[in-house]
Amino acid sequence: MMCDMLDSESTDMYFDAVHFELSLDTDSLNNYFQDDEETDEEFQDIAEHKILEVAGDDLYGRKVIVFAACKLPPSAQIDHQRLLEYMKHVLDQYVENDYVIVYFHFGLTSKNKPKLSWLIQIYKELDRKYKKNLKAWYIVHPTNFIKILWNIFKPFIRSVKFGRKIMYVNYLHELKEHLHFDQLVVPPLVLQHDAKMVASNKPKYPYGQDSNDAGTLPTQQYGVSLHHIKSHYGTVIPPVVQQTVDYLRQNALDVEGIFRRSANAVQLKAVQKKFNQGETVNFAVEGDEHIPAVALKIFLRDLQEPLLTFDLYQPILRLHTVEDERKVAEVRRMLHEELPEDNYQILKFIVQLLTEVVDHSAMNKMNSSNLAIVFGPNLLWPKGQASLSSMGYLNNFARLLIDNYSQLFDR
Numbered sequence: 001m002m003c004d005m006l007d008s009e010s011t012d013m014y015f016d017a018v019h020f021e022l023s024l025d026t027d028s029l030n031n032y033f034q035d036d037e038e039t040d041e042e043f044q045d046i047a048e049h050k051i052l053e054v055a056g057d058d059l060y061g062r063k064v065i066v067f068a069a070c071k072l073p074p075s076a077q078i079d080h081q082r083l084l085e086y087m088k089h090v091l092d093q094y095v096e097n098d099y100v101i102v103y104f105h106f107g108l109t110s111k112n113k114p115k116l117s118w119l120i121q122i123y124k125e126l127d128r129k130y131k132k133n134l135k136a137w138y139i140v141h142p143t144n145f146i147k148i149l150w151n152i153f154k155p156f157i158r159s160v161k162f163g164r165k166i167m168y169v170n171y172l173h174e175l176k177e178h179l180h181f182d183q184l185v186v187p188p189l190v191l192q193h194d195a196k197m198v199a200s201n202k203p204k205y206p207y208g209q210d211s212n213d214a215g216t217l218p219t220q221q222y223g224v225s226l227h228h229i230k231s232h233y234g235t236v237i238p239p240v241v242q243q244t245v246d247y248l249r250q251n252a253l254d255v256e257g258i259f260r261r262s263a264n265a266v267q268l269k270a271v272q273k274k275f276n277q278g279e280t281v282n283f284a285v286e287g288d289e290h291i292p293a294v295a296l297k298i299f300l301r302d303l304q305e306p307l308l309t310f311d312l313y314q315p316i317l318r319l320h321t322v323e324d325e326r327k328v329a330e331v332r333r334m335l336h337e338e339l340p341e342d343n344y345q346i347l348k349f350i351v352q353l354l355t356e357v358v359d360h361s362a363m364n365k366m367n368s369s370n371l372a373i374v375f376g377p378n379l380l381w382p383k384g385q386a387s388l389s390s391m392g393y394l395n396n397f398a399r400l401l402i403d404n405y406s407q408l409f410d411r
Helices: 002-016 029-041 080-091 116-125 144-156 158-162 172-177 190-202 226-233 239-251 265-276 291-302 311-320 324-338 341-359 368-379 388-403 405-409
Strands: 052-057 063-068 099-104 134-140 166-169
Touching: 052 368, 080 116, 080 324, 099 172, 099 226, 134 172, 158 166, 158 190, 166 172, 172 190, 172 405, 226 341, 239 291, 239 341, 265 291, 311 324, 311 388, 324 341, 324 388, 341 388, 341 405, 368 388, 388 405
Parallel strands: 063 099, 099 134, 134 166
Antiparallel strands: 052 063
16 A cells, blocks of 8 residues: 555655745835745744755756655654645646655655555545656655555556656666756665665666766866866856857747756756857757756756856855845845856846846746746855755745846946
8 A cells, every 4th residue: 555655646746845935026125035934934833844846957858756765754753634735835846847756765664654545535636737748757765565566456547658767776876867967865775675675686886987077078067066067278268158048048038947947868968968069059959948958957966066156155045034125135145246257247248148038938938937947046056955945045046046037246
């Protein structure tokens, strides 16, 4: 019964895991950070378990949602109805975006598994809107029981397409094929379990020395520092940023869902390879405006240090304690006094494009709130994993940058 949840419904359940409190519908600065505090208080008893986490984007620019079974407390110590409400509250901000789920199965026991009736309730309450943009569901350390149950319940899943989204991951290192593994803070119990499985089964490691130790190309732009790029190309704005922004400005401002939708994985890899080899990419030939948009997001997330720098992570989180009338002035001070000049110029270049996207939101359906959800985790992240509440603050900060561009960036 338990694994019934982990098959048909855990997909939905983990979906619920993803809607943090970024309901920024008003233009008042007062709402930028207060919504997060109210949500934290409302669901504090659930959020404190950290069962659900948002771990940045995967290799193709899709949001990664993590559900760790080992963090579920004993059933008697948690209100599963409130857990469902919290999951839906989190998820509702992501269902319009492409995203993936990583489910860590190890640690689910007879003591912490929810009742079957609750799982049935989840299945009934979560409709198509929670499933349509799910692109992959990785079940890490699946048991034979899960696989058997999935085969039993598969005929009851109406969508054949949904079944193809499920992937079994036997060892943690296999996740590296799909996402930025260093973004995940894997629970210690899961790490220990994986280490025992690797030691016992001795699986072939899929990443040989050729791929990891080949060295960095002088022309490389993905996965390196801004200093590395500038030292080779001699420009402050990296070529990948210049080319993607230029193309998007000329060709994609009216494209619905720009920056929100994912792109073809094979084409993306080919584009990244060209940029890393110092080539110019002709996006017109690629035939998909979402490719340069996702290529830009991946570039930002792959930087060795976030564009807004590790040093500004905590100061930006603390902005919710600053008086409303002083927020914009304090952010302006941060950008002009604490952010390195090159980072400032690149950030200004990108945010200017985002303001233009917002100007066309009647056509592209991407307002500043939508863009903030997309760009917040790609502009700034901690050295570890961001908590759900902190990611809300980061996204609010990104929206503040977009909505107050002229005040923040004009000298």
